[in-house]
Structure formats: C-alpha cells, structure tokens
Amino acid sequence: MRQRYVLSPGFIYYVSLVILLYLPVFLLIAFSFNDSTVLVFPMKGFTLRWYGELLRTRELLISVRNSLVLGVLSSLAATLIGTMAAIGIVRFRFPGRGTFLAVAAMPLVIPYVVLGVALLVGFTEAGIPLSLWTVGLGHLVINLPYVVLIVAARLTGFPANLEEAAMDLGATYWGTLLRVTLPISAPALVASFLTCFTTSFNEFAVAFFLVGTDNTLPVYLYSQLRFPSRLPLVVSLAAVIVVSSILLLLLAERLRRAGQPSMWKGEA
Amino acid sequence: MTDLAVELHDITKIFSSGHGAECEEVRAVKNMNLGIQTGEFFTLLGPSGCGKTTTLRLIAGFEMPTAGEVLIQGQPMSKVPPYRRPVNTVFQNYALFPHMTVAQNVAFGLAVKRVPRAERERRVKEALALVRLPTMGDRKPSQLSGGQQQRVALARALVNQPAVLLLDEPLGALDLKLRKAMQIELKHLQQEVGITFVYVTHDQEEALTMSDRIAVMNEGVALQVADPVTIYEQPATRFVADFIGGSNFLTAMVETVSGDRVQVSIAGERVSAQRGDVSQVPGQLVTLAVRPEKLSLTRADQPVAEALSGTIQEVIYIGTDTRFIVGLASGETLEARVQNLGGRGLGEFAVGDPVKVGWAPGDARTLTA
Numbered sequence: 053m054r055q056r057y058v059l060s061p062g063f064i065y066y067v068s069l070v071i072l073l074y075l076p077v078f079l080l081i082a083f084s085f086n087d088s089t090v091l092v093f094p095m096k097g098f099t100l101r102w103y104g105e106l107l108r109t110r111e112l113l114i115s116v117r118n119s120l121v122l123g124v125l126s127s128l129a130a131t132l133i134g135t136m137a138a139i140g141i142v143r144f145r146f147p148g149r150g151t152f153l154a155v156a157a158m159p160l161v162i163p164y165v166v167l168g169v170a171l172l173v174g175f176t177e178a179g180i181p182l183s184l185w186t187v188g189l190g191h192l193v194i195n196l197p198y199v200v201l202i203v204a205a206r207l208t209g210f211p212a213n214l215e216e217a218a219m220d221l222g223a224t225y226w227g228t229l230l231r232v233t234l235p236i237s238a239p240a241l242v243a244s245f246l247t248c249f250t251t252s253f254n255e256f257a258v259a260f261f262l263v264g265t266d267n268t269l270p271v272y273l274y275s276q277l278r279f280p281s282r283l284p285l286v287v288s289l290a291a292v293i294v295v296s297s298i299l300l301l302l303l304a305e306r307l308r309r310a311g312q313p314s315m316w317k318g319e320a
Numbered sequence: 321m322t323d324l325a326v327e328l329h330d331i332t333k334i335f336s337s338g339h340g341a342e343c344e345e346v347r348a349v350k351n352m353n354l355g356i357q358t359g360e361f362f363t364l365l366g367p368s369g370c371g372k373t374t375t376l377r378l379i380a381g382f383e384m385p386t387a388g389e390v391l392i393q394g395q396p397m398s399k400v401p402p403y404r405r406p407v408n409t410v411f412q413n414y415a416l417f418p419h420m421t422v423a424q425n426v427a428f429g430l431a432v433k434r435v436p437r438a439e440r441e442r443r444v445k446e447a448l449a450l451v452r453l454p455t456m457g458d459r460k461p462s463q464l465s466g467g468q469q470q471r472v473a474l475a476r477a478l479v480n481q482p483a484v485l486l487l488d489e490p491l492g493a494l495d496l497k498l499r500k501a502m503q504i505e506l507k508h509l510q511q512e513v514g515i516t517f518v519y520v521t522h523d524q525e526e527a528l529t530m531s532d533r534i535a536v537m538n539e540g541v542a543l544q545v546a547d548p549v550t551i552y553e554q555p556a557t558r559f560v561a562d563f564i565g566g567s568n569f570l571t572a573m574v575e576t577v578s579g580d581r582v583q584v585s586i587a588g589e590r591v592s593a594q595r596g597d598v599s600q601v602p603g604q605l606v607t608l609a610v611r612p613e614k615l616s617l618t619r620a621d622q623p624v625a626e627a628l629s630g631t632i633q634e635v636i637y638i639g640t641d642t643r644f645i646v647g648l649a650s651g652e653t654l655e656a657r658v659q660n661l662g663g664r665g666l667g668e669f670a671v672g673d674p675v676k677v678g679w680a681p682g683d684a685r686t687l688t689a
Contacts, residue, residue: 211413213412213413216380216382217411218417218428219402219403220402220403221408221429221476222403222432223428227403231432236419
C-alpha cells in the first residue's frame with residue numbers, strides 16, 4: 053500500500069508542483085544569506101550583512117512604514133465598506149441587486165496595470181495630486197471585491213433565521229447586527245482584513261502609477277533593481293516579504309475556517 | 321367577551337417575485353379569520369406549502385399581511401415590529417446563536433431588555449430547570465444533541481414570559497421516539513406555564529396528540545377549526561377527512577334525509593351515514609367518507625342489515641392490523657383495517673372471497689365538498 057502511494061502519478065504531480073512553486077522562493081531565501089553580490093552557484097559564505105544593511109537604509113525603512121500604514125488604513129476602509137455591501141446584497145432584496153454584485157466584483161477581472169492607468173487618468177483629470185492617499189483609494193478599489201465575496205459567503209452560510217431569532221427576542225435591527233450578525237461574521241471580517249492587507253502591502257502596478265513622492269515598499273524595491281550592487285539587498289527584502297505574507301495568509305485562512313460550528317453544516 | 325390571545329381578521333398574504341410583466345404572485349394565505357383563545361394549545365396543521373408557516377410568521381411579525389389585521393391581546397399589530405410584539409418563537413432548526421453558550425442564549429431576550437443581572441441569572445436558571453437542562457448552561461449549542469438544542473430553544477423563548485409562544489415544527493428534526501416523548505412533554509409544559517401555544521406542524525398525529533384546537537389548512541385556507549375529536553370524527557371537507565387519518569371516499573346519491581342522518585345509495589345498495597352538511601337534499605350526489613378502521617367485514621352469506629357487497633382484492637399484513645382492499649360492484653375500492661385479535665384480521669378472509677362491508681351509521685359521513 054505504502055509503496056503504491058509513493059509511486060502514484062498523483063504523488064509525483066504533487067511533488068513537482070510543490071517544487072515548481074516553492075523552489076524559487078526557497079532559492080530567494082537561500083541567496084539572501086549568500087556572501088556575494090552576484091546570484092550564482094556555488095554560493096559563497098553565510099552572511100547576515102544584507103539584513104543588517106536593510107535596517108540601515110533609511111528610504112527603505114520609510115517605504116516599509118508607508119506600506120504598513122497604507123495597508124492598514126486601506127484594508128480597514130475596504131473591510132468596512134465591503135461588509136456593508138455584503139450585508140446589503142445578501143440580506144436585502146432590491147432592484148438592480150444582481151447588477152450591483154457584478155459591479156462590485158468587477159475589479160477582480162480588470163488587470164491592475166489597466167486599473168492603475170485608468171485611476172491615474174481619473175485623478176489627473178480631477179486635479180487630485182498623487183500621494184499615498186490616491187494609492188490608498190486604488191487599493192480600496194482592488195480590495196473591495198475580496199471583502200464582499202468573503203463576507204457574503206459567510207452571511208449566506210449561516211441561517212437568516214438567527215437574525216430573526218434575535219429580533220424575535222427583542223433585539224432591534226442594530227442590536228441584532230451588533231449582537232448576532234457581526235460576532236458570527238467576525239472570522240470572515242478578520243480574514244478579509246488580512247487578505248486586503250497582504251494585497252495592499254505587495255501590490256505594485258496600481259501603486260506605481262498613483263504614488264507621489266512617498267514610495268511604497270514594492271515601488272521602492274523596483275526602483276532599486278536598476279543598481280546591480282543593490283540586488284542582494286532587494287533579494288533579502290523580498291525574502292522577508294514573502295515569508296511574512298505567507299504567514300499572514302495562513303493566519304487569515306485559519307481564521308476563516310475557525311468558529312464555523314458544525315451545527316448548521318448538515319441542515320437544509 | 322371571550323379572552324382572545326391572537327386574532328386574525330381577514331388576513332391575506334401575497335408573495336410576489338420578479339418585476340413588471342414577469343411578476344408572479346403567490347397567495348400564501350387567503351382571507352383567513354381565526355381567534356386563538358388565551359391559554360389554548362392551538363395547532364395549524366396542513367401539508368407543506370399550505371400557508372401555515374406564513375400564518376405563524378404573520379403573527380410573529382416577520383411578514384406583514386397584504387390585507388387584513390393581526391391582533392395580539394386585542395392590540396392591532398400592523399405597526400408593531402417583531403422585537404416589540406409580546407410573542408416568542410421556537411424555530412424549526414432552533415436558530416440557537418452558535419457563538420454564545422446555552423446560558424447566554426437563554427439570557428439573550430432578558431439582556432436585550434436590560435433586565436438586571438441578578439434577576440436575569442435567576443430566570444435563566446429557572447428556565448433551564450423547566451426544560452430539564454439545569455447543568456448545561458456553560459456548553460455551546462453545538463455540543464448538545466438535537467433534543468437538547470430543542471429544549472434550549474424552548475427555554476430561550478419561555479424565559480421572556482411571552483403572551484403567546486409560536487412553535488414552527490419544533491420536533492421536525494428529531495427521531496420518532498424522541499418526537500413522541502417530546503410531544504407529551506410539550507403538552508405538559510404548556511399546561512404548567514399556562515402560555516398560549518400556537519403550533520405549526522404537518523404531522524396529523526402530533527396535532528391530535530397535543531392540541532386543544534386544530535386549524536386544518538390547505539392552499540392558504542383554514543378548512544376546519546375544531547377540537548381533535550371533531551376534526552377526526554366529523555371532518556368538514558374531503559381534504560380534512562383524507563389528511564387526518566385517511567379515509568375511503570365513495571360517490572353516493574342521497575335518497576332520504578332525516579335530521580342528522582342520511583340514507584344514500586351506492587350502485588343500488590342503500591347505506592346510512594351522518595349528514596355532513598344541512599344543505600344536502602335527496603337526489604344530490606355526495607361523497608361518502610368512512611375511515612378504514614370503522615369498517616366491519618362479514619362473509620357474503622351472513623345476513624347484514626345495511627352493507628355494500630364486494631370481493632377481497634388484496635390482503636396486507638401490517639403487524640397490529642391487517643388491511644383488506646375490497647373491490648365494490650361500483651368499481652370503486654375500499655380499504656378496511658381489522659385488528660389482529662381473537663381470530664379476526666389475518667386469515668379471516670382470502671383474496672377472491674365475497675364479503676359485505678358495513679359500518680355503524682354514525683361512523684360514515686356525507687361530504688358536499
């Protein structure tokens with residue numbers, strides 16, 4: 053049995069896929085500890101100096117801070133607005149509801165580059181100066197569909213009569229929202245926020261078009277690629293981002309699944 | 321004036337879906353009039369889609385009537401939202417809050433109404449004791465069995481001391497044995513707390529077991545509102561006779577009428593029955609309804625005052641009883657149910673035997689509708 057499992061085509065497919073996906077990431081991390089400015093085998097000695105240099109590069113630290121603030125604020129806004137939209141779509145019947153959902157999900161299918169150019173044209177025409185705020189608005193547009201879809205799925209997943217039960221027991225609409233709907237949706241809200249934050253923190257194309265004088269981290273990274281001597285620095289930074297992004301997404305996924313009691317799974 | 325807990329005055333509820341030309345309308349409840357007395361165990365009984373749950377939701381306030389008015393304790397409810405009505409609901413799938421403990425679930429209504437903590441805790445304890453779950457307060461609903469969840473839902477509603485408790489098929493998800501035990505328990509509980517219960521079910525046996533009065537509904541109309549005995553023994557319409565317990569139906573012609581009795585002829589043979597409707601006159605075609613267990617079978621060569629002749633077509637053994645399917649001269653068939661007791665029932669007749677089918681005149685009924 054065990055022998056067949058190891059040799060099965062499915063297992064070989066799985067292993068190849070994992071290698072394809074994660075070998076480059078692994079190489080990135082490996083090279084970030086390599087004591088050389090060129091990324092070729094054989095590696096030289098082990099070093100932490102690129103990481104040390106990261107911490108000494110002021111513009112880089114500023115861009116990290118910018119990206120963190122941008123990510124937190126735009127994700128909070130996206131989670132708030134997207135949750136309201138999801139509640140509207142799932143719990144209320146109104147004319148144009150289908151169209152509304154389609155429009156809300158639209159940014160998912162528009163390439164970020166196109167979206168970036170479009171927003172750039174829009175802001176320029178409207179006379180709004182480019183800054184981290186415009187990047188934030190761009191990220192809000194990108195992130196809204198994720199929030200709407202994640203939260204709507206959660207709302208559809210629990211029976212609407214939990215809300216009716218709350219009202220039946222004397223809770224007003226807002227009381228029901230605060231005591232029942234939002235607490236039960238909490239894992240979806242946190243997962244939405246983390247997904248948005250990861251997207252915003254990594255996003256390059258839209259930020260590249262909309263950023264003013266304050267760089268976000270991905271934009272800064274890209275600008276550094278022009279200097280060959282900076283390459284190891286970029287590599288070690290990329291390693292940090294990849295690892296922390298993966299950790300965040302794992303956390304988001306765990307939270308999305310958490311707290312879904314088995315109670316309503318088997319029910320019609 | 322009798323003390324009415326709930327009144328429905330000429331209630332109509334129309335659900336519409338789609339827009340403009342494609343608009344489809346469903347009349348879920350049609351011109352319903354009902355008066356439910358205080359302290360009564362009242363059941364809305366009918367097949368799925370008959371409008372019974374809609375009626376319950378109209379009382380709870382989750383739906384607003386298209387026309388007509390709902391009164392609770394004499395007060396019009398047209399402008400009162402669900403959270404301000406003196407009613408509580410036990411939902412079909414219990415609808416317990418999964419993120420709260422059992423005690424928090426039960427305390428929900430009291431917490432919303434800002435009842436002081438000490439009183440809240442005391443009443444939650446009492447409610448949990450009432451449904452015999454005194455030690456389960458700290459568990460999550462998902463850790464309880466279906467029957468226990470059902471009790472928590474009951475406690476959560478009763479703790480608010482509503483004027484009327486609405487129950488939407490609360491036993492539907494339980495297995496047969498537990499359901500039977502809970503039927504008795506619910507009835508006792510209702511007598512103990514003295515609250516008006518409005519109970520929705522499609523299970524006729526459940527309705528007969530528990531109710532003070534039953535409204536039999538079909539296609540949005542209450543066909544008959546009466547106590548269980550009247551519903552079973554004197555069904556008003558063919559639907560009621562068929563839905564509750566099952567009946568045989570034969571086409572018959574009214575021959576003579578005297579008081580509440582009629583004599584009818586079926587394929588030339590004369591039999592007597594209760595007169596189901598005072599409008600019935602000689603010469604009229606009616607439906608004769610008679611229940612399988614009320615029929616008595618005798619051998620064709622025995623003298624019987626009033627009976628229909630037929631032939632045994634099928635013998636079906638079902639444990640306590642034997643079902644005999646009898647083909648009549650008119651081409652219609654009757655089902656007779658005979659208890660397997662003292663030489664009666666199984667083995668008494670075989671397929672092809674000629675028999676006579678009779679009944680006591682009070683056990684059959686002529687229906688106009």
